[in-house]
Amino acid sequence: MSRTKVRGTVIIDNPAFGGIGAIQVPVGTTAQRDAGFGSDGAAPSQVFSKGMLRYNSTDNQFEGY
Numbered sequence: 001m002s003r004t005k006v007r008g009t010v011i012i013d014n015p016a017f018g019g020i021g022a023i024q025v026p027v028g029t030t031a032q033r034d035a036g037f038g039s040d041g042a043a044p045s046q047v048f049s050k051g052m053l054r055y056n057s058t059d060n061q062f063e064g065y
Helices: none
Strands: 053-056 060-064
Touching: none
Parallel strands: none
Antiparallel strands: 053 060
């Protein structure tokens, strides 16, 4: 990743992750995701940006926005 530009905590380039390792994404339960999500699919009180990714440990699946 020698060509990746980092400003603070935001990567402003298209990083490539080579090798046989892994990257870690945020992990949390459904309750931790956002109390504003209802079982009827109600709009969240927290606005997620397009492209965000997390792993839901309650549902054992990735969530993408």
